[in-house]
Amino acid sequence: MLEVRDLCMRFGGLLAVDGVSVDVHEREIVSIIGPNGAGKTTVFNCISGFYQPSAGTIKLEGQAIERMPDFKISRLGMVRTFQHVRLFNSMTVLENLLVAQHRRVNRNLLSGLFMTPNYRRREQEAQDRAVYWLKKVNLLEFANREAGYLAYGQQRRLEIARCMVSQPRLLLLDEPAAGLNPRETRELDSLIVSLKEDYNVSILLIEHDMSLVMGISDRITVVNQGRPLATGTPEEIRGNEAVIKAYLGEA
Ligand SMILES: Nc1ncnc2c1ncn2[C@@H]1O[C@H](COP(=O)(O)OP(=O)(O)OP(=O)(O)O)[C@@H](O)[C@H]1O
Numbered sequence: 424m425l426e427v428r429d430l431c432m433r434f435g436g437l438l439a440v441d442g443v444s445v446d447v448h449e450r451e452i453v454s455i456i457g458p459n460g461a462g463k464t465t466v467f468n469c470i471s472g473f474y475q476p477s478a479g480t481i482k483l484e485g486q487a488i489e490r491m492p493d494f495k496i497s498r499l500g501m502v503r504t505f506q507h508v509r510l511f512n513s514m515t516v517l518e519n520l521l522v523a524q525h526r527r528v529n530r531n532l533l534s535g536l537f538m539t540p541n542y543r544r545r546e547q548e549a550q551d552r553a554v555y556w557l558k559k560v561n562l563l564e565f566a567n568r569e570a571g572y573l574a575y576g577q578q579r580r581l582e583i584a585r586c587m588v589s590q591p592r593l594l595l596l597d598e599p600a601a602g603l604n605p606r607e608t609r610e611l612d613s614l615i616v617s618l619k620e621d622y623n624v625s626i627l628l629i630e631h632d633m634s635l636v637m638g639i640s641d642r643i644t645v646v647n648q649g650r651p652l653a654t655g656t657p658e659e660i661r662g663n664e665a666v667i668k669a670y671l672g673e674a
Pocket of ligand 1: 434437439457458459460461462463464465466
C-alpha cells in the first residue's frame with residue numbers, strides 16, 4: 424500500500440536521508456528504528472508531505488505522492504501523529520475530534536446555515552464516531568474537559584483517536600510511547616495491534632521503545648546516519664551484527 428524508494432532529503436550541506444526504501448503492505452505494522460538523529464522523523468516528514476524529498480519516489484496505493492501537499496495526502500487515507508503532541512489545548516477532548524472531521528462533514532456552507540437533514544445526519548455521524556473512539560481509547564469520561572488539562576499519556580491516546588475519526592487506511596505514528604509509563608505503554612501496544620486487526624489499518628511506526636517495536640512489528644527497517652542499514656523481521660533484526668554495532672556505538 425505504501426512504497427518508498429531511494430528517498431533522499433538534503434538540508435543545505437547535510438544529507439539527512441540517503442537512499443531509504445520502505446514498504447508497508449495491507450494490515451502490516453512496520454517500524455523504522457535507528458539511533459538519535461538517524462533521519463527517521465525526516466523520512467516521516469517526506470512521506471506525509473511536510474517536506475518535498477530531494478530525490479526518490481513515494482507511492483500510496485500506486486499513486487505518486489512525493490510532490491503532494493500534506494492535506495491532500497491525508498484525504499487519500501494516510502494520517503500521522505507527531506513526536507510532540509499537537510492538540511487544540513483550549514478545546515474540549517470531544518471538540519478536538521469534531522474539528523478533525525470538520526473538513527469532511529461541513530463541505531457546504533449553505534447546508535450548514537439551513538441545517539438541512541443531510542447536514543444534521545453527517546454532524547450526528549461525526550459525533551457518534553468521536554464518542555466511539557473516545558470509548559475505544561478510554562477517554563469518554565473526559566469528553567468535556569479541555570484537552571490541555573489531560574495527562575500526557577491521555578493526550579497521546581487522544582491524538583490517535585483524532586487520527587482514527589478520519590477513517591485512515593494507513594497511520595504514521597511518530598514515537599507514540601515517548602513519555603509513557605510502562606502500564607500506558609502496554610495499553611498502547613494493544614491499541615496499535617487492535618487498529619491493525621480489528622480496523623484493517625496499516626501502521627508505520629517510529630519508536631525507541633525496543634520491547635514495543637519487537638513485540639508488535641511485522642517488519643522493521645533500521646536507518647543509521649540517514650542510510651538504510653537493515654530490513655527484516657524482529658528476529659532477523661535482533662540478530663543483525665551491523666544493527667547491534669550501530670546501537671552499541673550510540674551507547
Ligand atoms: N528542518 C531541518 N533542517 C536542517 N536539518 C534538519 C532538519 N530536520 C532534521 N534535520 C537534521 O537531519 C538529521 C536527522 O534528523 P531526524 O530528526 O530525522 O532524526 P531522527 O532519527 O528522527 O532522530 P530522533 O530519534 O532523535 O528523533 C539530524 O542531523 C537533524 O539535525
